Amino acid sequence: MKKRYLAPFVLSALFFAACGGGDKAAQTTSETEHAADNSMVSPNANKPLTKGQELMAQSDCKTCHKEEMKLVGPSFKDIAGKYPNNDENVDKLADKIIKGGSGNWGEVAMLPHTNVSKDDAKEMVKYILSLSAN
């Protein structure tokens, strides 16, 4: 009778021992994966990133924007399709990122990014407008 109840305990003890041993290895892999996560701005993480891409990766853009797909905000490709890549649009959209706004793509507003400098915002816009498929 006693033996039958003991078996699951012995098994689970082995199970935990096995898990404990694997912990360290699992942790180091997830750290490296995290460091290389550029999935929002680049489908190919091995490509060197432009300055604008890096800045966007460090900011919150990816919570609302993706390159190809509409999320909360328009996709970067749609933005690139709407605005020709010239100085005037780069300047205008950089201001838009800093001040926020709504009404161009729908009723949902983009929050202001007052911590982003004008130069950094311009780098981001230059990257976004470079995505134009047309």
Ligand code: HEC
């Ligand atoms: C809270 C969600 C959210 C975040 C975060 C966000 N956006 Fe937006 N973004 C939007 C929405 C919504 C719009 C559409 C606004 C409109 O209709 O005018 C938009 C529009 C834009 C536009 C087009 C503006 C226009 O006038 O057509 C650009 C460029 C842009 N976002 C870049 C960025 C960048 C770069 C970041 C990161 C620094 C960022 N967004 C972060 C939601 C967001």
